Amino acid sequence: TLPQPLDQYTEASAEAELKKLRAQVNQYREAYYTKDAPLVEDYVYDAAYNDLQTLEKKFPQLITPDSPTQLVGDETLPGFTKVRHAIPMLSMGDVFSVDELKTFDDRLQKAVGAAVTYNAELKIDGLALSLVYQQGKLVQASTRGDGVIGEDVTANIKTIKAVPQTLPQPLDVEVRGECYMPISSFGKLNADRESRGEAVFANPRNAAAGSLRQLNPRITKERDLSVWLYTIVKAQDYGITTQADALRTLGEWGFPVNPNGRVCRTLAEVDQYIDDMTPQRQTLDYGIDGIVLKVNDLDLQDQLGNTVKVPRWEIAYKFPPEMARTVVHKITWTV
Numbered sequence: 001t002l003p004q005p006l007d008q009y010t011e012a013s014a015e016a017e018l019k020k021l022r023a024q025v026n027q028y029r030e031a032y033y034t035k036d037a038p039l040v041e042d043y044v045y046d047a048a049y050n051d052l053q054t055l056e057k058k059f060p061q062l063i064t065p066d067s068p069t070q071l072v073g074d075e076t077l078p079g080f081t082k083v084r085h086a087i088p089m090l091s092m093g094d095v096f097s098v099d100e101l102k103t104f105d106d107r108l109q110k111a112v113g114a115a116v117t118y119n120a121e122l123k124i125d126g127l128a129l130s131l132v133y134q135q136g137k138l139v140q141a142s143t144r145g146d147g148v149i150g151e152d153v154t155a156n157i158k159t160i161k162a163v164p165q166t167l168p169q170p171l172d173v174e175v176r177g178e179c180y181m182p183i184s185s186f187g188k189l190n191a192d193r194e195s196r197g198e199a200v201f202a203n204p205r206n207a208a209a210g211s212l213r214q215l216n217p218r219i220t221k222e223r224d225l226s227v228w229l230y231t232i233v234k235a236q237d238y239g240i241t242t243q244a245d246a247l248r249t250l251g252e253w254g255f256p257v258n259p260n261g262r263v264c265r266t267l268a269e270v271d272q273y274i275d276d277m278t279p280q281r282q283t284l285d286y287g288i289d290g291i292v293l294k295v296n297d298l299d300l301q302d303q304l305g306n307t308v309k310v311p312r313w314e315i316a317y318k319f320p321p322e323m324a325r326t327v328v329h330k331i332t333w334t335v
């Protein structure tokens, strides 16, 4: 948030503030996109970016071409082959309270004219991945990128033991999931980097991104990455009718599937799921930053369709940022 109310800015003081904000946001972007080691948590970046946009909107004459608000889309790193996703990898709407989930559920119930059954899943704090198999062989792995264009990380993904190179049947199928680094491996990696005087990763998500988006697969191989799969693209073509079926089938095909999925027939059951899963953050060996609610019936998902970027049939509930843990990490590493 801006240091003073918007209407107190003069052109001069706005100019000075914009200069500071442009430099700050560009510095965050540089670290995020090139070194895969963001300097700050996403919500700090988002706040600075929003301040910049707010001030530029009030003083458009002060917008400069080097302002990060003038860039379009997410750059993908040079050096990686680009991959266009046949079906875009959508992003997710977020809510931050159970009340907002209630609103989402009410709206869906009205649209459907009946109660909606959900499949609730943990929201793994990793990076989204697409795996394409032809005749049961892994032929391409790519990152989500901006949802349409991602990076080809096939060579790197082939170094991950958890990813099946061959399926039990000669299927042509695309599956999607999340690549993550176990928290225990993240701790070891950072301790190792620190002992070699290298920069440490801020959190397991950045460590996974930095390890996967390595041009040298031998480096990826040394990092303990893993995956959880949660989507079969065009699942109905394989006789699958619900999200719960899709997760079961992914398991039968040999993919790691997170064991905490739960079908919830009512919002009360979703509430219970959130209560059951929230304490798990302290014990699970992988980062979770919320839960994902999906309409379980796949035909109903298709009927509800998607808005331009976000499906109408799913929503992510984000846990409040766990400042305590982050602070503990910082103290640990600094000491």
Ligand SMILES: CC(C)(C)c1nc(N2CCN(c3ncccn3)CC2)c2cc(C(N)=O)c(N)nc2n1
Pocket: 089, 090, 091, 092, 121, 122, 123, 124, 125, 126, 128, 144, 178, 230, 231, 292, 294, 311, 314
């Ligand atoms: C198939 C849909 C679209 C419903 C979907 N999309 C997901 N994501 C989209 C947004 N993503 C994203 N990533 C970066 C920038 C913007 N959006 C990251 C993945 C899901 C992520 C998880 C998870 N993390 O555990 C999950 N259990 N289910 C998901 N399901």
